Amino acid sequence: MSAEIREREALFSSKNIKLLKNPLSLSNPITVQVLGICSALAVTAKLEPAIVMAISVTLVTAVSNVVISVLRNGIPPRIRIIVQLVVVATLVIVVDQILKAFVYDVSKQLSVFVGLIITNCIIMGRLEAFAMANKPWPSFLDGIGNGLGYGLILIIIAFFRELLGSGSIYGFNLIPESFYELGYKNNGLMILPPMALIVVGVIIWVQRYYTRDLIEKN
């Protein structure tokens, strides 16, 4: 008995903390692994849908990671993708219904992209790469970490796009009226998806400027 207790890891051991912290910067799903770009372009014109999307993806990633991790020894390898999809699809439907019930406006703005969380590469990637080979608790932390890493980038992009494209933050107008009277105009390009890609590019640029290890060697 006593031997078993000694082998047990602490809940927040340094290894587990790393699972939570690494996806925020060093192995960020968007800026380093370049996954989930599609939804990052689609839902970041305003801050509110971006935050809701970030929370939804974090929840789905974390819970599906735990479920798959619990089932991992019982899943026949040949049909594992189907099992994973069933789990993710169930969770996405739950999230979709919750959004429709409580934040209907945002749910309408996100439209098809909530349903498309199913196809988000980050979730399937974590299930395949992590949950299938690890215990539930580390899987949960990994899911939360990756969801937050994705959400962090989403929120940064949405912040700049909403500020420069619509002159507001979370729906509150920040640019004073006198600016507009002087001739200032909101930047229409910021609202278009191509600019989201350029903002992602700038984030990647800044990140690699400060973390030189990430720069690929030619």
Add this chain to the structure above:
Amino acid sequence: MKALRKLLDKQKPHFEKGGRFEKFHTAFDSVETLLFVPDKVTFSGSHIRDSIDMKRTMIVVFISLIPALLFGMWNIGNQHFLSLGQVPELWTAFFYGFLKMLPIIIVSYAVGLGIEIVFAQIKGHEVNEGFFVSGLLIPMIVPPETPLWQVAIAVAFAVVFGKEVFGGTGMNIVNPALTARAFLFFAYPADMSGDKVWIADKLDAYSGATPLGNALVGNFDQIPSTYDMFMGFIPGSNGETSVLMILIGAAILLATGIGNWRIMLSVVVGGIVMGLLFNWWGANQYMELPFYNHLIMGGFAFGAVFMATDPVTATQTKNGMYIYGFLIGAIAILIRVFNPAYPEGVMLSILLMNVFAPLIDHYVIESNIKKRLKRIKVLVSN
């Protein structure tokens, strides 16, 4: 001249390594090489240094832009006074346009060169001459009433995201001047299109639509005569209106061998073929517009001569140039006639083909290799 050289030599030590103004070395170097031919010599092996370096190339392009620039200044003034119902003197009109253009040109150069110098200093190389031409092209392709802060933002965007992120002059994928124009077009559409922006300070009652604007909404009877459009007595951006002045520029470029005749010719051929195709099709009034009018409306001529021929972003192989130019001309007319959101298609078609240029080159080279391999096989089997 000698006094200038002496002055520069006297200041030079301050800007070299260890000097007081070491940080401003790039700025000093760019001024020095602009004024004098660099006295650099090669040290190893035998080389011949041609005097036609990038700086001379850029100067020739700059000179070839001058006729269109000066005419454009006069035309801005002329259109302004005509809209007020007056017929201005030559110099009144020119001076008015000059005062409209000067701030835009100054802002364009100040912002662009400022960013270039900062990047050159950080990366530790010299300021390239690339922006010398782009800095003049940008004011020539924006409406005369463009707010200066918009010009500044567009130039900054174009220099950083069109050029410096790819590694500076000579490494860019898309034309920086057109990047600036495209940025303005999508970011501030109200100031970049429509009937209000093409004549400076016009009366509200006066229609300021460009020929393309009229064609788009179906006012075909209001399109100016072919002669007026060729000479450039029409509203529009500074550089694009006068086909005559652009042809003078083209002649300078071709005579000095700086501009590429293959690209210019194939852009025009592409436009003519597409125009004739539409004439023959004739499904609506826009398609029936005579094909030669397409060539002198909007920015077609300016794009063909000064934008499509940009040696960095165009194709490099000879056969590739024909394909590249032809597609620019054809797609430009296609966008004009078919897409109601974009009255002018030249900018978009050149940017699109800029992106495809390396691909075209790749396949031209591949086909060359295949052809030669076949020739060898025939020789060997004999």
